[in-house]
Amino acid sequence: MKGQGVGPQSVKVIVAGGFGTGKTTLVGAVSEIPPLTTEEVLTQVSEGVDDTGGIESKTTTTVALDFGRRTIASDLVLYLFGTPGQDRFWFMWDELSRGATGAMILVDPRRLATSFPAIDYFEARGIPFVVAVNLFHGQRRNTLAEVREALQLEDSSVPLIECDARDAPSCRAALIALVEHAMARMPALPEAVG
Protein backbone atom coordinates (compact mmCIF):
# COMPACT_ATOMS: atom_id res chain seq x y z
CA MET A 1 0.00 0.00 0.00
CA LYS A 2 1.09 3.51 -0.73
CA GLY A 3 2.67 5.35 2.18
CA GLN A 4 3.36 2.20 4.13
CA GLY A 5 5.93 2.63 6.89
CA VAL A 6 7.24 0.12 9.35
CA GLY A 7 5.76 1.58 12.52
CA PRO A 8 5.15 -0.19 15.80
CA GLN A 9 3.15 -3.40 15.91
CA SER A 10 -0.04 -2.94 17.86
CA VAL A 11 -1.63 -5.55 20.09
CA LYS A 12 -5.34 -4.92 20.45
CA VAL A 13 -7.31 -6.26 23.38
CA ILE A 14 -11.04 -5.77 23.84
CA VAL A 15 -12.53 -5.17 27.27
CA ALA A 16 -16.19 -6.15 27.15
CA GLY A 17 -19.00 -6.64 29.58
CA GLY A 18 -22.35 -5.19 30.51
CA PHE A 19 -22.92 -1.65 31.63
CA GLY A 20 -21.26 -0.81 34.95
CA THR A 21 -19.00 -3.86 35.09
CA GLY A 22 -15.82 -1.77 35.46
CA LYS A 23 -14.51 -1.74 31.87
CA THR A 24 -13.12 1.79 31.92
CA THR A 25 -11.66 1.29 35.40
CA LEU A 26 -9.77 -1.74 34.14
CA VAL A 27 -8.54 0.07 31.02
CA GLY A 28 -7.31 2.90 33.26
CA ALA A 29 -5.49 0.49 35.56
CA VAL A 30 -3.22 -0.71 32.76
CA SER A 31 -3.04 2.34 30.46
CA GLU A 32 -0.08 4.72 30.66
CA ILE A 33 -2.37 7.61 29.77
CA PRO A 34 -5.76 8.45 31.27
CA PRO A 35 -8.33 6.56 29.17
CA LEU A 36 -9.24 8.46 26.01
CA THR A 37 -12.67 8.64 24.48
CA THR A 38 -13.35 8.82 20.81
CA GLU A 39 -16.51 8.68 18.79
CA GLU A 40 -17.54 7.01 15.61
CA VAL A 41 -20.61 8.07 13.68
CA LEU A 42 -22.35 5.09 12.22
CA THR A 43 -24.68 5.31 9.29
CA GLN A 44 -27.21 2.57 8.78
CA VAL A 45 -29.35 2.14 5.74
CA SER A 46 -32.82 1.11 6.79
CA GLU A 47 -33.92 -2.04 5.10
CA GLY A 48 -37.27 -3.44 4.20
CA VAL A 49 -39.32 -0.69 5.78
CA ASP A 50 -41.13 0.47 2.72
CA ASP A 51 -40.53 1.11 -0.94
CA THR A 52 -39.45 4.69 -1.36
CA GLY A 53 -38.56 4.28 -5.01
CA GLY A 54 -34.84 3.79 -4.61
CA ILE A 55 -34.39 6.50 -2.03
CA GLU A 56 -32.43 5.04 0.83
CA SER A 57 -33.44 5.92 4.32
CA LYS A 58 -30.45 6.44 6.59
CA THR A 59 -30.08 6.90 10.29
CA THR A 60 -26.93 7.87 12.14
CA THR A 61 -25.82 6.94 15.63
CA THR A 62 -22.80 8.18 17.52
CA VAL A 63 -20.95 5.51 19.46
CA ALA A 64 -18.38 6.44 22.09
CA LEU A 65 -15.36 4.23 22.76
CA ASP A 66 -13.02 4.39 25.74
CA PHE A 67 -9.51 3.14 25.25
CA GLY A 68 -6.05 3.18 26.72
CA ARG A 69 -2.51 2.43 25.58
CA ARG A 70 0.59 0.91 27.08
CA THR A 71 3.93 1.19 25.27
CA ILE A 72 5.58 -2.22 25.57
CA ALA A 73 8.66 -1.41 23.48
CA SER A 74 9.61 1.20 20.89
CA ASP A 75 8.12 -1.12 18.27
CA LEU A 76 5.23 -2.61 20.23
CA VAL A 77 2.12 -0.94 21.68
CA LEU A 78 -0.74 -2.50 23.60
CA TYR A 79 -4.22 -1.01 23.12
CA LEU A 80 -7.16 -1.74 25.36
CA PHE A 81 -10.52 -0.90 23.85
CA GLY A 82 -13.68 -0.91 25.93
CA THR A 83 -16.81 -1.95 24.05
CA PRO A 84 -19.63 0.57 23.74
CA GLY A 85 -22.04 0.36 26.66
CA GLN A 86 -24.98 -0.75 24.56
CA ASP A 87 -24.89 -4.24 23.15
CA ARG A 88 -26.86 -3.20 20.09
CA PHE A 89 -23.85 -1.59 18.40
CA TRP A 90 -22.64 -4.89 17.00
CA PHE A 91 -21.05 -3.33 13.91
CA MET A 92 -18.79 -1.41 16.27
CA TRP A 93 -17.88 -4.69 17.95
CA ASP A 94 -17.00 -6.08 14.53
CA GLU A 95 -14.60 -3.24 13.93
CA LEU A 96 -13.09 -3.63 17.41
CA SER A 97 -12.65 -7.36 16.86
CA ARG A 98 -10.80 -7.07 13.57
CA GLY A 99 -7.25 -8.16 14.30
CA ALA A 100 -7.87 -8.28 18.04
CA THR A 101 -5.70 -10.62 20.08
CA GLY A 102 -8.54 -11.42 22.41
CA ALA A 103 -11.23 -10.14 24.72
CA MET A 104 -11.66 -9.86 28.44
CA ILE A 105 -15.28 -10.13 29.45
CA LEU A 106 -15.93 -8.47 32.77
CA VAL A 107 -18.76 -9.98 34.70
CA ASP A 108 -20.66 -8.47 37.59
CA PRO A 109 -21.47 -11.52 39.75
CA ARG A 110 -24.77 -9.93 40.80
CA ARG A 111 -25.83 -9.42 37.20
CA LEU A 112 -24.37 -12.29 35.23
CA ALA A 113 -26.94 -11.95 32.46
CA THR A 114 -25.61 -8.56 31.37
CA SER A 115 -22.49 -10.34 30.10
CA PHE A 116 -24.26 -13.09 28.13
CA PRO A 117 -24.35 -11.11 24.84
CA ALA A 118 -20.58 -10.51 25.00
CA ILE A 119 -19.88 -14.20 25.67
CA ASP A 120 -22.15 -15.24 22.80
CA TYR A 121 -20.47 -12.72 20.49
CA PHE A 122 -16.89 -13.91 21.06
CA GLU A 123 -17.84 -17.60 21.19
CA ALA A 124 -19.58 -17.29 17.83
CA ARG A 125 -16.56 -15.63 16.22
CA GLY A 126 -13.89 -17.85 17.73
CA ILE A 127 -12.10 -14.90 19.31
CA PRO A 128 -10.09 -15.98 22.37
CA PHE A 129 -11.57 -14.60 25.57
CA VAL A 130 -11.36 -14.91 29.32
CA VAL A 131 -14.14 -14.19 31.77
CA ALA A 132 -13.12 -12.00 34.69
CA VAL A 133 -15.54 -11.88 37.59
CA ASN A 134 -15.22 -8.38 38.96
CA LEU A 135 -15.19 -8.25 42.75
CA PHE A 136 -15.72 -4.50 42.55
CA HIS A 137 -18.67 -4.69 44.87
CA GLY A 138 -17.00 -6.66 47.62
CA GLN A 139 -17.48 -10.25 48.67
CA ARG A 140 -18.48 -12.57 45.91
CA ARG A 141 -21.55 -14.57 46.60
CA ASN A 142 -20.96 -17.40 44.20
CA THR A 143 -18.06 -19.74 43.75
CA LEU A 144 -16.30 -19.62 40.39
CA ALA A 145 -17.66 -23.08 39.67
CA GLU A 146 -21.18 -21.77 40.16
CA VAL A 147 -20.47 -18.81 37.91
CA ARG A 148 -19.04 -21.10 35.21
CA GLU A 149 -22.13 -23.26 35.43
CA ALA A 150 -24.41 -20.22 35.15
CA LEU A 151 -22.49 -18.77 32.19
CA GLN A 152 -22.73 -22.07 30.27
CA LEU A 153 -19.39 -21.53 28.57
CA GLU A 154 -19.19 -23.72 25.48
CA ASP A 155 -15.47 -24.28 25.90
CA SER A 156 -14.35 -25.60 29.27
CA SER A 157 -10.81 -24.32 28.64
CA VAL A 158 -11.94 -20.68 28.74
CA PRO A 159 -10.22 -19.20 31.79
CA LEU A 160 -12.57 -17.92 34.47
CA ILE A 161 -10.79 -15.66 36.90
CA GLU A 162 -11.55 -13.24 39.68
CA CYS A 163 -10.38 -9.67 39.54
CA ASP A 164 -10.93 -6.32 41.16
CA ALA A 165 -11.04 -3.61 38.51
CA ARG A 166 -9.93 -1.01 41.08
CA ASP A 167 -6.76 -2.93 41.83
CA ALA A 168 -4.07 -2.50 39.14
CA PRO A 169 -2.10 -5.72 39.90
CA SER A 170 -5.34 -7.69 39.75
CA CYS A 171 -6.18 -6.14 36.35
CA ARG A 172 -2.71 -6.92 35.03
CA ALA A 173 -3.02 -10.54 36.20
CA ALA A 174 -6.34 -10.84 34.35
CA LEU A 175 -4.78 -9.36 31.22
CA ILE A 176 -1.83 -11.74 31.46
CA ALA A 177 -4.29 -14.64 31.68
CA LEU A 178 -5.97 -13.41 28.51
CA VAL A 179 -2.76 -13.00 26.50
CA GLU A 180 -1.54 -16.44 27.65
CA HIS A 181 -4.88 -17.94 26.61
CA ALA A 182 -4.64 -16.21 23.21
CA MET A 183 -1.11 -17.55 22.75
CA ALA A 184 -2.25 -21.06 23.61
CA ARG A 185 -4.90 -20.71 20.91
CA MET A 186 -2.42 -19.61 18.25
CA PRO A 187 -1.74 -22.12 15.51
CA ALA A 188 1.50 -24.04 15.87
CA LEU A 189 2.73 -22.49 12.64
CA PRO A 190 1.53 -18.91 12.86
CA GLU A 191 3.05 -18.00 9.48
CA ALA A 192 0.89 -20.58 7.72
CA VAL A 193 -2.29 -18.70 8.58
CA GLY A 194 -2.89 -15.52 6.63
Added chain:
Amino acid sequence: MENPDEQWVDESATPLFDNYSRIGGRARARHTLSLDTQVRAVGSVDRAAVTVEHAQILELLANRWLSVAEIAAHLHTTMNVIRVHLSDLLEERLVAIGAPSGRHGRPSREDLQKVINHLRAM
Protein backbone atom coordinates in the same frame (compact mmCIF):
# COMPACT_ATOMS: atom_id res chain seq x y z
CA MET B 1 -30.55 32.77 8.58
CA GLU B 2 -33.66 34.88 8.14
CA ASN B 3 -34.35 35.27 11.82
CA PRO B 4 -31.08 35.52 13.76
CA ASP B 5 -32.88 34.78 17.04
CA GLU B 6 -34.03 31.45 15.79
CA GLN B 7 -31.78 28.77 17.27
CA TRP B 8 -32.00 26.09 14.63
CA VAL B 9 -28.87 24.22 15.64
CA ASP B 10 -27.56 23.97 19.20
CA GLU B 11 -23.97 24.30 20.33
CA SER B 12 -23.40 20.59 20.64
CA ALA B 13 -24.12 20.19 16.94
CA THR B 14 -21.58 22.78 15.83
CA PRO B 15 -18.35 20.74 15.89
CA LEU B 16 -19.86 17.97 13.78
CA PHE B 17 -21.18 20.50 11.31
CA ASP B 18 -17.76 22.14 11.00
CA ASN B 19 -16.00 18.82 10.67
CA TYR B 20 -18.16 17.59 7.84
CA SER B 21 -18.09 20.88 6.00
CA ARG B 22 -14.30 20.78 6.20
CA ILE B 23 -14.08 17.39 4.54
CA GLY B 24 -16.42 18.38 1.77
CA GLY B 25 -19.32 16.41 3.22
CA ARG B 26 -17.50 13.16 2.63
CA ALA B 27 -17.85 10.54 5.29
CA ARG B 28 -16.06 7.62 3.73
CA ALA B 29 -12.30 7.34 3.71
CA ARG B 30 -10.53 5.85 0.71
CA HIS B 31 -8.03 3.89 2.76
CA THR B 32 -8.64 1.14 5.27
CA LEU B 33 -7.64 2.62 8.56
CA SER B 34 -8.34 0.52 11.63
CA LEU B 35 -8.71 1.98 15.10
CA ASP B 36 -5.18 0.93 15.93
CA THR B 37 -3.51 1.61 12.57
CA GLN B 38 -0.33 3.55 13.31
CA VAL B 39 0.22 6.83 11.49
CA ARG B 40 3.14 9.23 11.36
CA ALA B 41 3.94 12.48 9.53
CA VAL B 42 6.57 12.19 6.82
CA GLY B 43 8.43 14.69 4.69
CA SER B 44 8.25 18.40 5.12
CA VAL B 45 5.31 20.57 4.28
CA ASP B 46 4.59 24.24 3.90
CA ARG B 47 2.10 24.83 6.69
CA ALA B 48 0.46 27.61 4.73
CA ALA B 49 -0.27 25.19 1.91
CA VAL B 50 -2.44 22.81 3.96
CA THR B 51 -5.75 23.22 5.77
CA VAL B 52 -5.85 24.02 9.49
CA GLU B 53 -7.04 20.47 10.21
CA HIS B 54 -4.26 18.88 8.18
CA ALA B 55 -1.69 21.12 9.88
CA GLN B 56 -3.02 20.06 13.30
CA ILE B 57 -2.76 16.39 12.38
CA LEU B 58 0.76 16.79 10.98
CA GLU B 59 1.86 18.62 14.12
CA LEU B 60 0.43 15.87 16.33
CA LEU B 61 2.18 13.20 14.25
CA ALA B 62 5.56 14.90 13.96
CA ASN B 63 8.27 12.48 15.10
CA ARG B 64 5.91 9.88 16.51
CA TRP B 65 3.51 7.13 15.57
CA LEU B 66 -0.05 7.37 16.90
CA SER B 67 -3.11 5.22 16.26
CA VAL B 68 -6.14 6.49 14.35
CA ALA B 69 -8.20 6.32 17.55
CA GLU B 70 -5.65 8.39 19.47
CA ILE B 71 -5.49 11.04 16.73
CA ALA B 72 -9.29 11.38 16.82
CA ALA B 73 -9.33 11.59 20.62
CA HIS B 74 -6.52 14.15 20.81
CA LEU B 75 -8.13 16.35 18.16
CA HIS B 76 -11.63 15.96 19.65
CA THR B 77 -13.24 14.79 16.48
CA THR B 78 -14.83 11.57 15.31
CA MET B 79 -12.88 8.73 13.78
CA ASN B 80 -14.90 9.05 10.57
CA VAL B 81 -13.67 12.60 10.06
CA ILE B 82 -10.09 11.71 10.99
CA ARG B 83 -10.08 8.83 8.49
CA VAL B 84 -11.05 11.16 5.65
CA HIS B 85 -8.33 13.65 6.60
CA LEU B 86 -5.76 10.87 6.89
CA SER B 87 -6.77 9.50 3.48
CA ASP B 88 -6.14 12.93 1.98
CA LEU B 89 -2.78 13.17 3.74
CA LEU B 90 -1.85 9.69 2.53
CA GLU B 91 -2.67 10.67 -1.06
CA GLU B 92 -0.47 13.72 -0.63
CA ARG B 93 2.26 11.53 0.88
CA LEU B 94 2.39 13.65 4.00
CA VAL B 95 1.74 10.74 6.35
CA ALA B 96 2.78 7.09 6.39
CA ILE B 97 0.83 4.26 7.92
CA GLY B 98 2.42 1.43 9.85
CA ALA B 99 1.64 -2.25 9.88
CA PRO B 100 -2.04 -2.69 10.76
CA SER B 101 -3.10 -5.37 13.19
CA GLY B 102 -5.35 -6.74 10.50
CA ARG B 103 -5.27 -10.16 8.93
CA HIS B 104 -1.76 -9.73 7.65
CA GLY B 105 -0.26 -7.86 10.54
CA ARG B 106 -1.28 -9.80 13.62
CA PRO B 107 1.17 -9.72 16.49
CA SER B 108 3.54 -12.66 16.64
CA ARG B 109 3.95 -15.08 19.53
CA GLU B 110 7.11 -13.14 20.46
CA ASP B 111 5.15 -9.88 20.56
CA LEU B 112 2.58 -11.41 22.91
CA GLN B 113 5.31 -12.82 25.14
CA LYS B 114 6.79 -9.31 25.37
CA VAL B 115 3.39 -7.98 26.46
CA ILE B 116 3.17 -10.63 29.18
CA ASN B 117 6.72 -9.92 30.38
CA HIS B 118 6.00 -6.20 30.46
CA LEU B 119 2.79 -6.64 32.47
CA ARG B 120 4.57 -8.96 34.92
CA ALA B 121 7.35 -6.40 35.43
CA MET B 122 4.99 -3.48 36.05
